Amino acid sequence: MAPAQTYAYACPSGLDPGRGLLGLATSGGTTSGGPAVHPHFFSGLLTEAAPAAAGLIALAEVARTRYFRPQQTAFRDTVVTCGGDRLRLESFSACCGVYARLDVLSGALDGEVVERGTTNVDVNGPLRESLARVGGSDPLHLAVGTDELAVTTLDGAVVEKKVPLPDRWLRGFAEVQVIASGFDLRAELAAPAAVAFLRGLPRRAGAPLWAVPSGRTLRLSSRPASGAVCLAGPDRLATLLPLLRFARALRVYGPAAHAGSGPAASAWELELPGMRYVLSVSPEVSRGFSGEGAVLDALATDEAADDAELLGALLAFEPRVEPDLLAERAGIGAHRVRAALTCLGTAGRVGYDAAEAAYFHRELPYDAGRVAEMNPRLRSARVLVENGSVRFTEPGLATVTAGEHPRQVRVTGDRASCTCPWWADHRGSRGPCKHVLAVRMVLRSADSEVVADDLAG
Amino acid sequence: MTSPDEAWDEVRALVEAGDAGRTADRVERLTGPERRAVGAKLPGYLRERRDADPFREPNRKWISPLRVAGAGCLGGAAATAAWLCRTDLRLWSFNADAETRLITRVVAARPAEWRAEVARRIAARIRLRDLPWPAGPNWVVAAELIRGAGAEPPPDDAFTVGWVRWTHPAELHRDPFLDALVPRLFEADGVGEVLRPEPEPHPHTWAGALTALAAGGRLDRDSLLDGCLSRFLRGGTARELRWFVSLHEALEPSLDEVRARLRGYVRLLPTASGPVLDPLLREVRRADEAEPLDAALFAEAASALLLRPEKKPVRAALGWLDRTARSHGRVNETLIAVSLTFAAQPADLSERAVRVAVKHFAKAGDEARRAVCDAAAALPDDLRERVAAAYGPVASPAPAAPGPLPPPPAPRDLPPPIGSPAELAEEAVALLSSADPDWAASERLLAGLVSLVHDEPERTRATLERLVPAAARWVTSDTIHLGHDQRSWLGAAVRAAMAPRPRGPSFVLSATRAAVSAVVGDRLQFPVPHRVIRQRMREVISSVGRLPVLLATPTSASGHIDPGRLVARLELLEEAGAKPPPTDLEQALLRLPREPDSGAAARAGRLASPAGRAVAARLAAGAPPDPKVTYEVGTVPTRMWIRWDWRDVDVARALPTVTATGERGITAKLCRLPEGDRWERAEVPYYYGPVGWWPALMPSHREVIAAHLIPHLHEWTDQRNHQGAALLGLAEADGPPGAAMATALAYGLGTRHQDERAATVDALLVLSGRGRLPAAELGAAISNLVRHRLVKLNRVTAALADAARAGAYTDMCTAITAVLPDLLPAAGEKAAAGLPDLLAVAAESAEAVRARAVIPELADVAARGGSSRLVREAVRLQRTLAAP
The missing domain is CATH 1.10.10 (Arc Repressor Mutant, subunit A)
Known part of the structure; x- marks a missing residue:
């Protein structure tokens, strides 16, 4: 059983149609003033209510879905960050392969920032329903964590939710940011082209596909080319579809690709009025962001x-x-x-x-x-080094013995390779294995005597 | 009065006798202290029995008595609930009623609040995915306890789902949970999956029963309708919502009821899934007929529907807007809404929208006219002109500049040969654990095995022995089954390179399937290219340790060998005094580039061996004449199961033939298709092997391999077997592409799966970029296959559009103009589905490159007149092609 996280809210989030108030209840988080139990970030007007509501629904959808081997999962509440002029709401799928963020920019907000910080907001069934009722062009009052909220509920009951929070989910949520920092803009599509492209995506695909810029749109290709963006599991972009009616443009980000590159992560950003909705998807449906080891x-x-x-x-x-x-x-x-x-x-x-x-x-x-907490691969690598499992047999060639099987690590300049199953499966596309990491640590420790001793002995 | 220990012994004896009924009798008669004593013994006893069992499970016969005893004897509600929910105490039957009666009997003496608490705790532990089994019996226990205690049913989703599952709708009117759980129907996850849609509601079905109860005043009609609406708003898949649609239909909401919820209905229009959308749209229209929607709501509903991704609601909405524009006095609003489709919908829908816009022009106000004119800029030329004819000038957008032609791919070199035993072991481990090793990496590994075992036998063997078993233990066994998959080939070669066992490894060749195929026909025979690959693999395996080098290892990603490298390998062989194995030599010759290479030929001429002379001759003369490859679509019999019998039925198939004279060895095998010289049946070998390896068999004669692929491509139309990658391999290979290549591409374009189709488009672009696409033959092949219903035109059209927009306008224009003469329908005939779209792609391509052509059939259709999309697209294409 994975360790669990308990969200505690002063009251449930909800939308009060009478007052036109969307109240998002906050759980414990951090603010610029330090930790807070129910921080209060923002009170004011949400001028683009319909796209914001649709964006929130999309976030909730990502949070409750497992895209790889779908099954019912625990719902992990959305994370909200108030960074002064904007609100960022983030979700991460249960399979650790899809990350979604709604950035509500200053253009869609008109109100007072009470405090800056990050916390969880409660997203529940009745809230999803009332968000779906938001439409038209009426603005909505938005409160992210305020005392006003408690008034709207009858009994002021405290909401507690307990959900399992596996380590890999947490790690993936954090690591996807670092992976995204290697992305660049690869294509920008105007609304009609974006609609046509996203609607025309296949529902299922066997191998990762590559979206290649072609004229004013993108073309799906079976292999990478320079400027292409990898798209594995096109169905994982499904939450973009209900937002297309608000879309002004689609921007696609990814790492540099060239002929022969392996599958890579990518980010798909819909420009909405006053906000942006971004989906980052992992390189393969079965791969979560946590195992990428890019860093x-x-x-x-x-x-x-x-x-x-x-x-x-x-x-x-x-x-x-x-x-x-x-x-x-x-x-x-x-x-x-x-x-x-x-x-x-x-x-x-x-x-x-x-x-x-x-x-x-x-x-x-x-x-x-x-x-x-340290990445498990890094932890294992340290253990290997401490146990002295790394032995150099000749320059650039080491044997790492863990358990009954010896693995061989070969280092040539910047490249290193191994004979373990992880390496055989991914060939370094998901970062170095623990054996390579351990060998690099030994090499780096400047303690080259070890190496010299090994070679001499 | 017995002592507590005696009481435990008695209960235990009854449990071990497997008698739940008598256990319950005995437990009921226990006194307080005895009960506690038995309760304290139970968990330890269960653990002990379980540990004693080889499968760590208690005897199944004891489970029911154990549950009864635990329910009766354990003290706390939490402990009792946990006992009943234990995985090792799950009931192995669905019929829990008898056991439930026993459990309620043994807990009858406890306070009602205690029983309700046990039930609540059980309900909280039931997971949705454990219903109906293994958690079903526990639901029954929980429900019975709640009922007995007269408590409120628990709020858990799974409890509600259980209620739906185990309550008969006809009994609903006297169900104690009715009032509490009906509102939960609309909130709990999982209810929609359990209930089936009800086309004809009936008092014995859920929707029918609820409707009847509402009609009788037992349930509140409004709350049912509100419940349906909020369930729709909460969203879900069609499967989750279909029953709620049935309920909504069964309730037959009145006009007032619809009006009261109209805003909610309209908010659903943009996102509701198909089955939900239809009834909602109907209700919205009904409300609108009775009393026009207010302007804001109308605009919202219209834009939501017109921007839907499916065609059906867009068409329905256009019809609705068209009909009500004048009668409801909202021509302007209608036009503004309709103009939204111009940019957002495909041509056929925009066309309907244009018709609506033109029809209502006379009554349009200035604002609406401006909106239509602005939006019309995004329309294709002909539609834009129709708008302009009514509304006045429309700004035409800057024409899309044709994308640059894709650059021809540079011939890629393969990675350098494996250099050390350490690298060899690494590659071996990686490929032996890969599910589908690709040909280039496999060839590299085999070449490395042969040359390193020859150069550094001791180190290579030691390294492999040390590292390979950890990844692929099967390789160390004394016999290796040389099967039909790449892994067994590579495994056998690695095994040959490792130190031989005392008796040496023996390779078991899987029995030729002749014996089997005699019974079931040729479907189990492997295709010729596969057999040729396997023949060479056997030779390679026996070369490990005997030869210094393999001759036929390719040096380029197209499958070719650099002539200089081949000569160097021959020199190495001669130096070692070894004779090259025949298949390897022949494969090496097949992999030489087509062009003569006099330098390498001269170097080869200095070799003494017959192999050297053969290579020198081939290098001096260049590629031998291409084998004759033809194809036709003919009819052949196939066996079909018709009316309880297998019968032979004639079906159309693309039948390729390859013939060559004077060839020997594997070349002769490859250059003879079909094997029996005549296609006698439509059945081809059932084959899902490594088809990606095929193009590298004859990289200078791709037409031959294309011909071998065609019968399989037909079989794989609806399957994925990396056929797209094989076509890409052929595109990167060499040799004059002809009808077989074109037919293979046409099949690839018609594959069901979009990823395989995308790979075929890549192949098309590679050929086009190199100027080698047989565009006219491709067009002929497409029309041939479509006419015989071997390929679906709409799939091909989408793929051709992709290729055109990627820059291959000229070739696509040529290909489509070659398709048209055969596919354009004569007057009165029905056009193939997707033909207007194909014409649109042709027109777009022709406009981009200013192509000119004369197609009498096209001129015929264009002159036919009428407003069908086919005719209009034909006119547009004809105008471009016939322009001066």
Whole structure:
């Protein structure tokens, strides 16, 4: 049984049609002033009510779906971050393969920011129903965590929800940000082309497909090309479809691809009036973001961890984190800031907005210790090093013995490879395996005597 | 009076006798202390019995008595509920009634609140996916306890679902849970999946029974209608909602009831799934007929419907708007709504919208006229002109610049040969654990095995022995089954490279299927290219440790071998005094580029062996004449199960033939299709093997491999077997592409799965980019296959449109103009589905590259007149093609 998270709300979230008030109840979180039980972030007008309501429904849909081997799952509440001029609402699917975020920008908000910070908001069945009733062009009052809310419920009952929160889910939620930081804009489609493309996607596909820019739209191809974006499991974009009626443009982000690249993650962003809805999907339906290990090499150093701690203290829920400014204030070099931001990302302390190509500060409202806990592969690698399981047989060739099977790690310059099943399955596309990590740690420890001793003995 | 220990012994004896009834009798008679004593013993006893069992399960006969004893003896409500919900105490039958009676009997003496608490705790532990089994019996117990205690039913979703499952609708009127649980029907997850849709509600079905109760005043009609609406608003799949649609229909909401909920209905129009949408739309229209919707609501409903992704509601909405525009005095609102479709919907729907817009022009106000004119800019040319004819000038958008032609792919080199035993072991482990090793990596591994075992035998063997067993233990066994999948081939080769066992490994070749095929016909025979690959694999396996190098390992991703490298390999062989195995040599010759290479030929001429001379001759002369490849669509018999009997029926099939003279060995095998020289039956081998390996068999003669593929492509129309990747391989290979290649592509374009189709489009673009696409033959093949119903035109059309928009306008124009003469219907005939779309793609391509052509059949259709889409698209295409 996975460790559970308990959300505690002062009252359920709800929409009061009489007053036109959408009240989102908050659970424990972090604010710029420190931890808070029911923080109050925003009160004011939501000028684009219909797309915002549809966006919230889409987030709820992502949170309650397992796209790989679908089955009923526990509903994990949406995370909301108030970063001054905007609200960001985030969900992560139960299969750890789809991440959704609704950025409500200043254009759609008219009101008072009470405090900055991050927390969970309650999303329940009756709220989903009343969100579906939102329509037309009437604005809606929005309150994210306020005392007014308690008044709307009859008995002022406290809402408690307990849901399992597996480690891999937490890790994936954090790591998807770091993966997104490697994305660039690959295509931008006007609304009609976006509608035609998304509606024409196949419901199921055997292998990952590649969307290649072609004229004013995208074309599905079976293999990567330069400028292409990988799309595995097109059905995972289904939550974009109900939003298409509001869409103004579709932007697609992904890492650089070239002929022969392996499947990669991608982000699909719908521009809505006053807001953006972004879906990030993992490289394959069966792959969660947690196992990507894209950052393990960066994490393996202690320096980055120290820098991250330093930077973490400087962040104040900025909607955009400016690395140069941080570098100056912390007095460290730009490349160290980048590594430290990666560390902060995997600890769930910053998110990445591909549209602005910038990190934003938010503290995932979960047990900080668990989010920051070391990646299991990194942990295993440390154990291997401590147990002295790494032995060099010749330069660039090491044998790592764990359990009964010896694995061989071959290092040539920047590339390293292994004979373990993980490597055989992914060939490094999901980051280094624990054996490679361990060998790199030994090599890096400058303690080359070990290597020399091994070779001599 | 017995002592507590004696009481336990008695209960235990009854449990072990498997007698639940007598256990209940005994438990009922227990005194307080005895009960506690028995309750304290039970968990330990269960653990002990379970541990003693080899499968760690208690004896099934004891489960029911154990449950009864636990319910009667355990003290706390929590402990009792947990006992009944234990996985090892689940009942192995659906019929729990008898047992439930026993359980209620043994707990009858407890306070009502205790019983209700047990039931609530059981209900909270039931998971939806455990209904109806294994949690069903526990639901029955919980429901019975609640009923007995007169308590409120628990709020859990699963309890409601259980109630729906185990309550007969005819009994509903006297069900104690009715009032509490009916509102939960609309809230609990999982109810919709349990209830079936009811086309004809009946008092003995759920929707019918609820409607009857509402009619009798027993249930509140309004709350049922509100419940349906809120269930729809909460969303869900069609499957989850279909029963609620039935209930809504059965309630037959009156006009007033609809009006009271109209806003909710309208808000559902953009997102409701199909089965929900139809009745809602009907109700909205009904309300509108009676009294026009207010302007804001009308605009919302109209735009929601007109932007739906499905065609049906858009058509329905256009009809509704058209009919009510004048009678309801809202021509302007209608026109503004209708103009939304221009940019958002495909041409056939925009066309209907244009018709509506033109029809109501006379009554339109300025604002509406402006909206229509603005929106019309997004229409295709002919529709835009129709709008302009009525509304005045429409700005035409800048024509889409044709995308650049895709650059021809540079010939990719394969990764360099494996350099060390360490790398070899790594590759071996990776490929042996891969489900579907690709040909290039496999060839590289085989080449590495042969050359490294020759160069560094001791180290290579030691490394493989040390590392491979961890990943693929099966490889170490003394006999290896040489099957028909790549992994067994690679496994056998790796096994041959590892130290031989005392007796040496023996390779068991899977029995040729001749014996079987004699009984069931040829379907179990493997196709020729597969057999050729396997023949070479057997040779490669026996070469490990005997030869210094393999000759036929390709050096380029197209499957070709660099002539210089081949000569170098031959030199190595001669140096070692080894004779090349015949299949390997022949395969190497087949993989040479088509062009002569005099330099390499001269170097090869210095070799003494017959192999060297053969290679020198081939390099000097270039590729031998291409085998003759033809194809036709003919009829052949196939066996079908008709009226309780197998009968032979003639069916149309694309029948390729390959003939060549003077060939020997595997070339002769590959250059003879069909094997018996005549297609006698439509059945082809049932084959789902590594078809991606085929193109590299004859990379200089792709037409031959294309011909071998065709019969299988037909079989795979609805399947995925990486046929798209095989076609891509052929596109990257070499050789004059002809009718067989075109037919294979046409089949690929008509595949059901969009991913395979996308790969075929990639193949098309590669050929087009290299200037080698047989466009006219492709058109002929498409029309041939479509006419014989071997391929569906609408699938092909979508794929051709993709290829055109990716830049292959010229080729697509050529291909489609070749399709048209045969497919355009004569006057009075019905056109193939998708033909107007094909014409639209042709027109778009022709406009982009200013193509010109004369097609009499097209001119005929264009001159036919009328307003059908086929004719209008024909006119548009004809105008472009015939432009000066």
